[in-house]
Amino acid sequence: MTVLVLVWFLTLGAGPNPNQNVPKKDSDAESTAVKPINFQPLRVVYRQVEGTYLKSPRGVWVDKAKDEVYVADTLNDLVAVYDGKGLPLFAFGYNQELKEPSKAVADSKGRIFVLNGIPRVIKIFNYRGEYLNDFALSRKDPKSYPNAIAVDGQGNVYVALANETGAKIQIYDPMFQLVREFGDKPDGAGYFKSVQAIAIDSDGTIYVSDANAAPSIQVFSPDGKYLRGWGAHDAGPMNFSLPAGLAIDGDGRVIVVDSLRHTITVFTKEGTFLGRHGGMGSQPGAVAAPTDIATNGNKKIYVVERLGSRLQVLEERLVAARGNAIAAAAANGVREQLRRQFSDFTKGMK
Numbered sequence: 001m002t003v004l005v006l007v008w009f010l011t012l013g014a015g016p017n018p019n020q021n022v023p024k025k026d027s028d029a030e031s032t033a034v035k036p037i038n039f040q041p042l043r044v045v046y047r048q049v050e051g052t053y054l055k056s057p058r059g060v061w062v063d064k065a066k067d068e069v070y071v072a073d074t075l076n077d078l079v080a081v082y083d084g085k086g087l088p089l090f091a092f093g094y095n096q097e098l099k100e101p102s103k104a105v106a107d108s109k110g111r112i113f114v115l116n117g118i119p120r121v122i123k124i125f126n127y128r129g130e131y132l133n134d135f136a137l138s139r140k141d142p143k144s145y146p147n148a149i150a151v152d153g154q155g156n157v158y159v160a161l162a163n164e165t166g167a168k169i170q171i172y173d174p175m176f177q178l179v180r181e182f183g184d185k186p187d188g189a190g191y192f193k194s195v196q197a198i199a200i201d202s203d204g205t206i207y208v209s210d211a212n213a214a215p216s217i218q219v220f221s222p223d224g225k226y227l228r229g230w231g232a233h234d235a236g237p238m239n240f241s242l243p244a245g246l247a248i249d250g251d252g253r254v255i256v257v258d259s260l261r262h263t264i265t266v267f268t269k270e271g272t273f274l275g276r277h278g279g280m281g282s283q284p285g286a287v288a289a290p291t292d293i294a295t296n297g298n299k300k301i302y303v304v305e306r307l308g309s310r311l312q313v314l315e316e317r318l319v320a321a322r323g324n325a326i327a328a329a330a331a332n333g334v335r336e337q338l339r340r341q342f343s344d345f346t347k348g349m350k
Contacts, residue, residue: 034252036274037266039301039314041284046310048073048080049088057304059103059115060245060311062294069294069302070104071311072114079104079114079129084296086313092129103148103292107155107174120145122159137161138170138178150198158206160195167192169208169224182224183208190218190226197245197292201252201269209243209256216240217256217271230271231256237265238273245292249316250299257290257303264290264303275319282308 047053048071057080059072067084078093079101093101093114100117107113110127113135122135137146141163148160155174160167161181168184169192183192193212200206204222215229216239232239241260248254253274254267262280264287267273278287288307295301301314 034268034274036319037253037316038275038319039264039277039285040317041312042300042315043086043313044284044310045082045086045088045313047088048076048078048082048091050091052076052078052091054080054304054309054311056306056309057311058291058306059101060292060294060302060304061103061105062296062302063106064297065108067296069311070106070112071304072101072103072292074100074102074117074306077101079112081129082311084300086302086311090129092125095131097123097125097131105149105151107151107157108153109155109174113149113151113157115146115149120147122146122149135159136176148195148198150200152200152204153202158198158200160192160198160208162195167195167210169195169198169206169220171224180224182220183218190220192218196243199246199248199254201248205269207246207248207254209246211242211244216243217246217254217267219269228271230267237276238267240265244290245294247293247295247301249295249301250297255293255295255301257287257293259289259291259306262287262289264293264301284312285314287312 054073055075057071058074061070069082071080073080077098078091080091081089083089098114098116101114102117103115105113112125114123114125116123124132124135126132139161144161144163146159147162147167150158157172159170161170166184168181170181171179173179183190191213192210194210196209196211198208206220208218210216214232216231218229219227221227240258242258244257244259246254246256252269254269256265262278263276264278265276280286280288287303288305290303291306293303299316301316303312
C-alpha cells in the first residue's frame with residue numbers, strides 16, 4: 001500500500017509540463033523566433049587611441065568583416081576606430097579634413113564615407129584614413145544636403161538628402177551612380193521629414209528612423225516600396241520623442257535609440273514591442289542622449305552618447321519567458337508540498 005500511495009502522490013505532484021505537447025498557434029511564430037533581450041555592459045570607452053577624450057560623438061558603425069567600430073567623434077572633428085572589444089586602433093581627420101562629422105561607414109573596398117557637418121557633404125577616405133575626394137551627389141535642389149548615410153553588403157551607398165520641405169532616400173551603386181530615390185512625395189506612407197538614420201538588413205530591406213514623420217520607423221523593400229511602419233511621437237514605451245540611430249541585430253530585432261527619452265528600445269521586424277532599456281545616467285548600461293547604435297550581428301551592441309561623450313559596448317542576453325518561469329516555479333512548489341505531505345503520511349503509518 002505504501003508503494004501505491006507513493007506513486008499516487010508523485011504522479012499528482014508532477015502533473016503535466018505546462019509547455020509539453022501544447023501546439024503552437026500561428027500568432028506565436030514571431031514571438032518564438034525573436035525573444036526579448038537584456039543588455040549586459042561589457043566596456044565603457046571615453047578615449048580614443050592617443051588618449052583624447054571623446055567629445056559628443058554622434059555616429060557609430062561596425063565593419064562586421066573586420067570587426068572594427070567607427071565612431072564619429074563630432075566635436076573633436078575626428079573619426080576614431082576601435083576593435084570589436086572597444087580598444088582603440090587609430091583615428092583620422094587630424095589634417096582638418098573634417099568639421100563636426102556625424103557618421104562614418106565603409107564598403108568592402110576599404111573606402112570610408114564620412115558625413116561631414118560643416119559643410120554638409122560626404123567625404124571619402126581610403127582605408128588608412130587619407131582623404132580622397134567628396135562624394136558627388138545627384139541633386140536638383142542646390143540647397144539640399146545629406147543628413148544620413150549607410151552602406152549594404154553589395155557596396156551600394158544610401159543617402160538621406162534633406163531640404164527645407166522634407167527628405168528623400170537616394171541609392172547609389174558601387175560606382176556612385178544614382179539607382180533610385182524615394183520618400184519625397186507627401187502621399188502618406190513613405191514620406192520623410194527629418195531622417196535620422198538608415199539601416200539595411202541582410203536581405204536588402206531598408207529601415208529608416210525619422211525625427212518628425214509618422215510613423216517614426218518606416219520600412220521599405222530594396223526597390224523603395226513602402227512595407228510598414230510603427231511608432232508615434234506620443235507617450236508610451238513603443239513610441240518616441242526623438243528617434244535617432246537604429247540597427248538590425250543578427251536575430252532580426254530592430255533596436256532604436258531615443259535621444260530625448262534616453263532609451264534603447266527593441267522591436268521585432270514587424271514592429272512588435274519587445275522591451276525598453278537604458279534610462280538617463282552615467283553608470284554602465286544607462287545612456288545620456290544616445291545618438292546612434294550599431295551591431296556586429298553577433299550579440300554585441302555599440303551605443304554612442306552626445307551628453308555622455310562615450311562609447312558603450314553591450315552584449316545581448318536572452319530574457320527567460322516570464323510565463324514559463326512562473327508556471328515552472330508553481331509546479332515545483334506543488335511537488336515539494338506533496339512530498340512533504342507524503343513524508344508526514346508515511347510517518348503516521350509506522
